[in-house]
Amino acid sequence: MTNLILLGPPGAGKGTQAKRLVDERGMVQLSTGDMLREAMASGSELGQRVKDVMARGELVSDDIVIGLIAEKLEAAAGNGFIFDGFPRTLAQADALADALEAAGTGLDAVIEMRVDDAALARRVTGRYTCGNCGAVYHDETRPTKVAGVCDACGSTDLRRRPDDTEEALRNRLMEYYKKTSPLVGYYYAKGQLSVVDGLAEIDAVSDAIAAVLDKD
Secondary structure, eight states, rough: OOOEEEEEEETTTTTHHHHHHHEEEEEEEEEHHHHHHHHHHTTOHHHHHHHHHHHTOOOOOOHHHHHHHHHHHHOOOOOOOOEESOOHHHHHHHHHHHHHTTTOOOEEEEEEEEEOOHHHHHHHEEEEEETTTEEETOOOOOOOSBTOOTTTOOOOOEEEEEEOOOOHHHHHHHHHHIHHHHHHHEEEEEEOOOETTTTTTTTHHHHHHHHHHHOO
Protein backbone atom coordinates (compact mmCIF):
# COMPACT_ATOMS: atom_id res chain seq x y z
CA MET A 1 0.00 0.00 0.00
CA THR A 2 1.27 3.46 -0.91
CA ASN A 3 -0.10 6.63 0.61
CA LEU A 4 0.76 9.75 -1.34
CA ILE A 5 0.31 13.51 -1.21
CA LEU A 6 0.63 15.49 -4.43
CA LEU A 7 1.62 19.11 -3.79
CA GLY A 8 1.66 21.95 -6.27
CA PRO A 9 -0.15 25.14 -7.22
CA PRO A 10 -3.47 25.16 -9.08
CA GLY A 11 -2.96 24.12 -12.69
CA ALA A 12 0.15 22.04 -11.96
CA GLY A 13 -1.60 18.88 -13.15
CA LYS A 14 -2.21 17.13 -9.84
CA GLY A 15 -5.68 15.98 -10.89
CA THR A 16 -4.43 14.51 -14.16
CA GLN A 17 -1.68 12.55 -12.43
CA ALA A 18 -3.97 11.41 -9.62
CA LYS A 19 -6.40 9.99 -12.19
CA ARG A 20 -3.58 8.09 -13.86
CA LEU A 21 -2.51 6.58 -10.54
CA VAL A 22 -6.10 5.52 -9.85
CA ASP A 23 -6.40 3.90 -13.29
CA GLU A 24 -2.96 2.29 -13.39
CA ARG A 25 -2.33 1.33 -9.76
CA GLY A 26 -5.80 1.07 -8.28
CA MET A 27 -5.06 3.79 -5.73
CA VAL A 28 -7.96 5.62 -4.09
CA GLN A 29 -8.17 9.37 -4.65
CA LEU A 30 -9.34 11.03 -1.46
CA SER A 31 -10.89 14.31 -2.53
CA THR A 32 -12.19 16.39 0.35
CA GLY A 33 -15.03 17.70 -1.83
CA ASP A 34 -16.12 14.18 -2.80
CA MET A 35 -15.91 13.00 0.80
CA LEU A 36 -18.08 15.86 2.04
CA ARG A 37 -20.74 15.18 -0.59
CA GLU A 38 -20.65 11.45 0.15
CA ALA A 39 -20.95 12.07 3.89
CA MET A 40 -24.00 14.31 3.44
CA ALA A 41 -25.68 11.65 1.31
CA SER A 42 -24.89 8.84 3.76
CA GLY A 43 -27.12 10.01 6.60
CA SER A 44 -24.40 9.19 9.14
CA GLU A 45 -23.87 11.26 12.29
CA LEU A 46 -20.74 12.82 10.80
CA GLY A 47 -22.59 13.42 7.54
CA GLN A 48 -25.33 15.27 9.42
CA ARG A 49 -22.72 17.49 11.04
CA VAL A 50 -21.34 18.30 7.60
CA LYS A 51 -24.82 19.08 6.28
CA ASP A 52 -25.59 21.37 9.23
CA VAL A 53 -22.33 23.30 8.83
CA MET A 54 -22.76 23.76 5.09
CA ALA A 55 -26.41 24.73 5.51
CA ARG A 56 -25.20 27.62 7.68
CA GLY A 57 -22.82 28.65 4.92
CA GLU A 58 -19.77 27.96 7.07
CA LEU A 59 -16.52 26.20 6.21
CA VAL A 60 -16.24 22.60 7.35
CA SER A 61 -13.72 22.41 10.19
CA ASP A 62 -10.45 20.49 10.01
CA ASP A 63 -11.62 18.02 12.68
CA ILE A 64 -14.61 17.01 10.55
CA VAL A 65 -12.46 16.51 7.45
CA ILE A 66 -9.96 14.49 9.46
CA GLY A 67 -12.85 12.42 10.82
CA LEU A 68 -13.97 11.63 7.26
CA ILE A 69 -10.41 10.68 6.29
CA ALA A 70 -10.11 8.46 9.37
CA GLU A 71 -13.30 6.64 8.34
CA LYS A 72 -11.85 6.04 4.88
CA LEU A 73 -8.56 4.80 6.31
CA GLU A 74 -10.34 2.43 8.68
CA ALA A 75 -12.37 0.88 5.85
CA ALA A 76 -9.45 0.80 3.43
CA ALA A 77 -7.86 -2.16 1.79
CA GLY A 78 -5.86 -2.10 -1.39
CA ASN A 79 -3.14 -0.09 -3.00
CA GLY A 80 -3.15 3.13 -1.02
CA PHE A 81 -4.51 6.66 -1.06
CA ILE A 82 -3.80 9.86 -2.95
CA PHE A 83 -4.64 12.85 -0.78
CA ASP A 84 -6.21 15.43 -3.07
CA GLY A 85 -6.70 18.98 -1.78
CA PHE A 86 -5.64 18.04 1.73
CA PRO A 87 -3.65 19.00 3.69
CA ARG A 88 -3.63 22.69 2.78
CA THR A 89 -2.08 24.06 5.98
CA LEU A 90 0.56 23.04 8.50
CA ALA A 91 -2.12 22.39 11.13
CA GLN A 92 -3.91 20.05 8.74
CA ALA A 93 -0.63 18.27 7.99
CA ASP A 94 -0.10 17.61 11.71
CA ALA A 95 -3.68 16.37 12.07
CA LEU A 96 -3.31 14.08 9.06
CA ALA A 97 -0.12 12.59 10.51
CA ASP A 98 -1.98 11.80 13.74
CA ALA A 99 -4.88 10.20 11.83
CA LEU A 100 -2.53 8.04 9.78
CA GLU A 101 -0.66 6.95 12.89
CA ALA A 102 -3.95 6.04 14.60
CA ALA A 103 -4.86 3.95 11.56
CA GLY A 104 -1.53 2.12 11.76
CA THR A 105 -0.20 3.57 8.54
CA GLY A 106 1.69 6.62 7.29
CA LEU A 107 2.78 8.59 4.27
CA ASP A 108 5.05 6.85 1.79
CA ALA A 109 5.69 9.83 -0.46
CA VAL A 110 5.02 13.53 -0.82
CA ILE A 111 5.63 14.75 -4.35
CA GLU A 112 5.86 18.42 -5.21
CA MET A 113 4.90 19.13 -8.82
CA ARG A 114 7.10 22.18 -9.26
CA VAL A 115 6.20 24.77 -11.89
CA ASP A 116 7.25 28.18 -13.17
CA ASP A 117 4.51 30.75 -12.57
CA ALA A 118 4.76 32.39 -16.01
CA ALA A 119 4.63 29.04 -17.79
CA LEU A 120 1.79 27.98 -15.52
CA ALA A 121 -0.19 31.08 -16.52
CA ARG A 122 0.21 30.19 -20.19
CA ARG A 123 -0.94 26.65 -19.48
CA VAL A 124 -3.98 27.62 -17.44
CA THR A 125 -5.29 30.52 -19.51
CA GLY A 126 -5.04 28.53 -22.74
CA ARG A 127 -6.86 25.37 -21.69
CA TYR A 128 -10.42 24.38 -22.50
CA THR A 129 -12.46 21.19 -22.29
CA CYS A 130 -15.28 19.41 -24.07
CA GLY A 131 -18.49 19.76 -22.11
CA ASN A 132 -19.73 16.46 -23.53
CA CYS A 133 -16.86 13.99 -23.03
CA GLY A 134 -14.38 15.92 -20.87
CA ALA A 135 -11.48 15.89 -23.36
CA VAL A 136 -8.91 18.57 -22.55
CA TYR A 137 -7.35 20.93 -25.10
CA HIS A 138 -5.03 23.94 -25.18
CA ASP A 139 -4.78 26.91 -27.52
CA GLU A 140 -1.03 26.46 -28.09
CA THR A 141 -0.06 22.89 -27.25
CA ARG A 142 -3.16 20.87 -28.08
CA PRO A 143 -5.76 22.69 -30.16
CA THR A 144 -8.64 20.77 -31.71
CA LYS A 145 -7.99 19.58 -35.27
CA VAL A 146 -11.11 21.44 -36.41
CA ALA A 147 -11.71 24.75 -34.68
CA GLY A 148 -14.63 24.55 -32.28
CA VAL A 149 -15.12 20.77 -32.64
CA CYS A 150 -14.00 18.12 -30.13
CA ASP A 151 -11.59 15.60 -31.68
CA ALA A 152 -12.88 12.80 -29.44
CA CYS A 153 -16.66 13.03 -29.78
CA GLY A 154 -17.42 15.72 -32.35
CA SER A 155 -19.24 17.96 -29.88
CA THR A 156 -19.12 21.73 -30.34
CA ASP A 157 -19.66 22.29 -26.61
CA LEU A 158 -16.13 23.48 -25.81
CA ARG A 159 -15.77 25.36 -22.53
CA ARG A 160 -13.28 27.38 -20.53
CA ARG A 161 -13.42 27.46 -16.75
CA PRO A 162 -14.52 30.91 -15.57
CA ASP A 163 -11.55 31.01 -13.18
CA ASP A 164 -8.97 30.19 -15.86
CA THR A 165 -7.97 33.84 -16.23
CA GLU A 166 -4.71 35.53 -15.29
CA GLU A 167 -6.34 37.53 -12.51
CA ALA A 168 -8.08 34.49 -11.01
CA LEU A 169 -4.87 32.46 -11.27
CA ARG A 170 -2.91 35.17 -9.44
CA ASN A 171 -5.44 35.07 -6.62
CA ARG A 172 -5.30 31.27 -6.42
CA LEU A 173 -1.49 31.32 -6.48
CA MET A 174 -1.40 33.90 -3.69
CA GLU A 175 -3.64 31.66 -1.59
CA TYR A 176 -1.41 28.67 -2.36
CA TYR A 177 1.84 30.46 -1.50
CA LYS A 178 0.42 31.90 1.73
CA LYS A 179 -1.16 28.73 3.11
CA THR A 180 -0.04 25.60 1.28
CA SER A 181 3.50 26.16 0.01
CA PRO A 182 4.92 25.99 3.59
CA LEU A 183 4.08 22.28 3.40
CA VAL A 184 6.98 21.88 0.96
CA GLY A 185 9.45 22.80 3.70
CA TYR A 186 7.48 20.82 6.29
CA TYR A 187 7.72 17.54 4.36
CA TYR A 188 11.29 18.24 3.25
CA ALA A 189 12.28 18.54 6.91
CA LYS A 190 10.58 15.20 7.59
CA GLY A 191 12.57 13.58 4.76
CA GLN A 192 9.45 12.71 2.76
CA LEU A 193 9.58 15.22 -0.10
CA SER A 194 10.42 14.47 -3.73
CA VAL A 195 10.23 16.99 -6.58
CA VAL A 196 9.18 16.47 -10.19
CA ASP A 197 8.88 18.92 -13.07
CA GLY A 198 5.17 19.67 -13.23
CA LEU A 199 5.47 21.39 -16.60
CA ALA A 200 6.99 18.42 -18.42
CA GLU A 201 4.88 16.35 -20.85
CA ILE A 202 2.15 14.38 -19.07
CA ASP A 203 3.83 11.01 -19.73
CA ALA A 204 7.17 12.32 -18.48
CA VAL A 205 5.56 13.56 -15.26
CA SER A 206 3.87 10.18 -14.81
CA ASP A 207 7.22 8.41 -15.28
CA ALA A 208 8.89 10.69 -12.73
CA ILE A 209 6.15 10.02 -10.19
CA ALA A 210 6.37 6.28 -10.83
CA ALA A 211 10.14 6.42 -10.23
CA VAL A 212 9.52 7.98 -6.82
CA LEU A 213 6.84 5.46 -5.86
CA ASP A 214 8.80 2.44 -7.08
CA LYS A 215 12.18 3.28 -5.61
CA ASP A 216 13.47 0.86 -3.00
